Amino acid sequence: MEQSFLFLVLTLDATLRVSTPLIFCAMAGLFSERSGIIDISLEGKMLAAAFAAASVAAVTGSAWLALIAGVAVAVGLALLHGFACITHKGNHVVSGVAINILASGLTIVLGIAWFQRGGQTPSLPPTARFMPVEFPLAQAVDGVPVLGTIYRELLSGHNLLVYVAFLIVPLTWWVVYRTRFGLRLRAVGENPTAVDTAGLSVSWLRFRAVMLCGLLTGLAGTYLSIAQNASFVRDMTAGQGYIALAAMIFGKWRPFPAFGACLIFGLLDAVAIRLQGVHVAGIGEVPVEFIQALPYILTVILLAGFIGKAVAPKAIGMPYLKER
Amino acid sequence: MSFLKQSAVVGTVLMMSFAAQAADDKPAVVFDMGGKFDKSFNQGVYAGAERFKKETGVSYREFEVTNETQREQAIRKMAQRGQSPIVGVGFAQSSAIETVAKEYPDLKFTIIDGYVVLPNVQAVLFKEHEGSFLVGMLAAMASKTGKVGYIGGMDIPLIRAFGCGYEQGAKYSNPAVEVIQNMTGTTPAAWNDPGRGSELTKGQIDRGADVIYAAAGGTGVGVYQAAKDSGKLAIGVDSNQNHLHPGTMLSSMVKRVDVAAYNSFKQGLDGTWKAGVQSLGLKEGGVDWALDENNRSLVSADMEARVNQAKADIISGKIKVHDYRSDNKCVM
Numbered sequence: 144m145e146q147s148f149l150f151l152v153l154t155l156d157a158t159l160r161v162s163t164p165l166i167f168c169a170m171a172g173l174f175s176e177r178s179g180i181i182d183i184s185l186e187g188k189m190l191a192a193a194f195a196a197a198s199v200a201a202v203t204g205s206a207w208l209a210l211i212a213g214v215a216v217a218v219g220l221a222l223l224h225g226f227a228c229i230t231h232k233g234n235h236v237v238s239g240v241a242i243n244i245l246a247s248g249l250t251i252v253l254g255i256a257w258f259q260r261g262g263q264t265p266s267l268p269p270t271a272r273f274m275p276v277e278f279p280l281a282q283a284v285d286g287v288p289v290l291g292t293i294y295r296e297l298l299s300g301h302n303l304l305v306y307v308a309f310l311i312v313p314l315t316w317w318v319v320y321r322t323r324f325g326l327r328l329r330a331v332g333e334n335p336t337a338v339d340t341a342g343l344s345v346s347w348l349r350f351r352a353v354m355l356c357g358l359l360t361g362l363a364g365t366y367l368s369i370a371q372n373a374s375f376v377r378d379m380t381a382g383q384g385y386i387a388l389a390a391m392i393f394g395k396w397r398p399f400p401a402f403g404a405c406l407i408f409g410l411l412d413a414v415a416i417r418l419q420g421v422h423v424a425g426i427g428e429v430p431v432e433f434i435q436a437l438p439y440i441l442t443v444i445l446l447a448g449f450i451g452k453a454v455a456p457k458a459i460g461m462p463y464l465k466e467r
Numbered sequence: 468m469s470f471l472k473q474s475a476v477v478g479t480v481l482m483m484s485f486a487a488q489a490a491d492d493k494p495a496v497v498f499d500m501g502g503k504f505d506k507s508f509n510q511g512v513y514a515g516a517e518r519f520k521k522e523t524g525v526s527y528r529e530f531e532v533t534n535e536t537q538r539e540q541a542i543r544k545m546a547q548r549g550q551s552p553i554v555g556v557g558f559a560q561s562s563a564i565e566t567v568a569k570e571y572p573d574l575k576f577t578i579i580d581g582y583v584v585l586p587n588v589q590a591v592l593f594k595e596h597e598g599s600f601l602v603g604m605l606a607a608m609a610s611k612t613g614k615v616g617y618i619g620g621m622d623i624p625l626i627r628a629f630g631c632g633y634e635q636g637a638k639y640s641n642p643a644v645e646v647i648q649n650m651t652g653t654t655p656a657a658w659n660d661p662g663r664g665s666e667l668t669k670g671q672i673d674r675g676a677d678v679i680y681a682a683a684g685g686t687g688v689g690v691y692q693a694a695k696d697s698g699k700l701a702i703g704v705d706s707n708q709n710h711l712h713p714g715t716m717l718s719s720m721v722k723r724v725d726v727a728a729y730n731s732f733k734q735g736l737d738g739t740w741k742a743g744v745q746s747l748g749l750k751e752g753g754v755d756w757a758l759d760e761n762n763r764s765l766v767s768a769d770m771e772a773r774v775n776q777a778k779a780d781i782i783s784g785k786i787k788v789h790d791y792r793s794d795n796k797c798v799m
Contacts, residue, residue: 153673157666251533261505263685266692266711372661373692376685381660416663417670419649435653 148289152296154413159297159305160371162409164189164363164380166308168387169394169401170315171359175221176396177319178352179332179458180228181235184220185360186384187246192217192364194250197264197375198257200271200368209271209369214361220246221357222350229349232462243384251377262377264368273302273370304366311359316398328352332456335463345463360384393445395453407445411438491575491735494519495528495550496728497541499557502531507706508724512556512579515725519732527732532560539563546571552589552735554579554728558625564588575740577731579724582744590744591727591753595625596632597781598720598754599680600788601774602702603636605718605756606678607644608770609700614645616676618667618690620683621657622650624792629682629704629720631797632788638799639786640773647671651686661689668693668701678702678717691716700765709761717765719757726752750782 168185175182196213200206220242227238254262278299284291319325327348331338335345363383368375386408394401415434422428496516503513509531516527528550530541538555542563545553552575555564561581568576568588577589584590606615617633619626634646649667651657664686668679672694679694680702681687687704688711694701695715703709703719710716727747734740747753756774758766780786789798 150673153670157669161662161666255502255504255533259502259504261501261507261509263505263688266688367662372665372689374661374688376659376661376688378656378659379661379685381656381662413666416649416666417673419667419670420647421674432653 149292152292154417156297157413157416158406158409159301161412162405163305163308164366164383165387165390165405165408166312166402167359167363167366168384169391169405170311170398171356172388172391173315173396173398173401174352175356176459177332177456178328178349179335179456179461180349180353181239181460182224182356183236183239183388184224184242185387186380187243188217188220188357188360189364189367189384190250190380191220191246192361193368193379194254194375196365197368200267201265204271206271206273206369210365213365214358217361217364218354218357221353225350225353228462229346235460247378254375254377264375267369267373271369272373273304275300275302302370304362304370307362312398312402319398332458335458339465392453396456408438411441491551491740492525493550494552494732494735495545496554497545497556497560498529498531499559500532509556511706511724512728515728516732519729523736525736539566542567546574551575552577552731552740554731575735579727584744586742589731589740589742592744592746593722593753594746594748595722595754596628596788596790597748598756599629599632600636600781601756601778602680602718602720603633604640604774604777605770606680606702607637607641609717609765610644610678612675612677613643614647614675614677616647616671616679618664618679618681618683619650620686621655622653624795626682628791631791633680634797635788635799647674647676651683658684658686660686664689665693672697672699707757707759709757709759713761716762718762721755721757723753723755749778
């Protein structure tokens with residue numbers, strides 16, 4: 144009993160770590176797509192930010208400067224996406240794919256040129272990273288059954304960015320549903336003509352949305368390279384940007400459901416990692432292949448059975464043309 | 468007409484001159500993705516090639532592949548120049564070497580860590596299971612919990628062979644030891660996923676493992692870091708990775724790719740180069756365990772003596788390490 148409870152808590156603990164980049168990216172995608180800009184370049188922006196953060200941290204030794212660099216690079220790429228899609232009315236998917244390819248190639252080339260480690264950045268000392276934050280009294284409450292374990296293992300001992308990710312979700316909800324900017328953001332994704340008629344700039348609203356998207360993907364990338372890990376490794380995002388995009392669509396472009404989807408994906412991943420090679424009572428050892436396929440099987444089941452129709456913002460992917 | 472004839476003559480002369488140049492004093496090496504300063508596999512080959520250059524004064528041509536499509540182009544380019552022997556690095560270059568070697572039967576090709584059987588190809592493989600056996604012994608001796616971990620990259624027989632040798636070594640030194648084995652994934656992305664490597668490591672540590680061996684390429688970076696963050700020990704692979712985290716890297720299972728590259732060049736020059744598949748184990752100095760100032764404090768004199776004894780026993784044939792690849796089974 145004690146053992147399985149600890150296993151559960153540790154799995155949930157891993158879930159928080161694994162789902163953090165997904166949460167950042169899902170919220171990033173939500174801002175962008177709610178304004179009508181399709182963004183499949185979450186992956187590329189996150190990767191570029193991860194590289195920028197790891198490089199700056201390696202050179203300066205400061206985690207905060209690294210965070211600023213990661214966010215700046217991601218916002219830069221987001222503005223590029225905006226420039227192509229909003230200013231020049233380009234195809235959103237094409238621009239997004241271009242950014243993904245650019246990030247994947249450029250990070251390796253620059254990494255080889257600057258650090259000569261085959262695209263890896265030097266391994267960072269603890270002072271140049273976001274290290275786990277121990278909550279006060281975490282060791283003291285160790286003796287308390289259940290609650291003590293939960294407090295010590297689950298809540299305490301994550302790095303700063305994990306907590307930020309979990310605060311970002313209610314913040315996103317508040318911005319999107321409770322502020323004037325949020326109302327306009329939703330409107331511009333549904334009916335840009337109406338927004339324009341009301342005398343608001345469609346372009347400026349959408350640019351602000353993609354910048355927010357850049358900011359959040361920057362945090363995700365920074366988390367990957369200097370908080371969760373201690374260096375940049377080529378293509379280290381490993382498709383998480385796309386998974387976040389899927390989570391956002393699962394959540395029907397709404398913050399809390401998207402957050403839930405991220406947690407489910409994170410949980411499945413954590414379970415897959417921890418169940419590998421473990422003997423489950425009554426079943427025996429579960430084959431690795433099955434465990435690894437589990438997230439995808441559940442995705443299909445969830446998508447087919449429980450999500451229902453996902454309706455995108457009405458004006459998504461369409462460039463806004465003013466009638467003249 | 469006369470123009471055609473002329474160009475035909477020129478072409479023949481050119482081809483002859485190529486053939487004439489196709490002596491074996493023009494070695495070339497095609498590094499794989501990662502580049503020659505990757506602190507790992509490619510850099511080992513680079514070190515071997517540099518040693519050859521220094522000792523013999525014969526220079527070599529080189530190319531660093533930066534994406535998959537360049538492999539065959541680069542090797543063919545070297546062949547067109549009449550370089551020989553041409554060394555391809557890594558099993559990913561196998562098919563490219565095979566294709567180009569068929570087109571240029573007069574040139575000599577060497578593939579390191581790949582399996583190609585052709586009359587003009589030398590394939591150098593390593594007995595990773597023997598080296599892994601030694602680090603497995605170390606892990607079991609260093610473990611306080613009696614549980615040790617192994618994290619592989621992509622789930623392929625080669626990576627299973629690492630784990631199988633490791634488990635045999637661990638059980639040899641402590642029959643009661645528990646070996647927890649995990650694979651990162653089933654696609655090539657598993658070689659570059661340090662985040663997952665770190666999660667797998669934390670998972671194994673939560674289950675009690677306190678020494679973790681990784682054979683997982685870039686994913687290993689996450690494994691070593693996670694082990695260090697939790698104050699546990701890790702074992703590196705391919706090249707000597709002890710310097711990555713001095714004090715928590717117990718050792719590294721080194722593949723002497725530098726020896727393979729050096730030998731191929733040297734044999735080409737001496738005329739002793741032979742085609743065929745060769746497998747370098749402990750006996751041939753192809754694999755080994757690493758002991759240097761970075762892990763000196765972690766390895767006691769007793770551990771060192773026992774591992775070296777086992778090494779001698781494997782070389783003499785007294786201990787037989789089972790190779791997973793021979794029958795796709797891990798027999799203890």
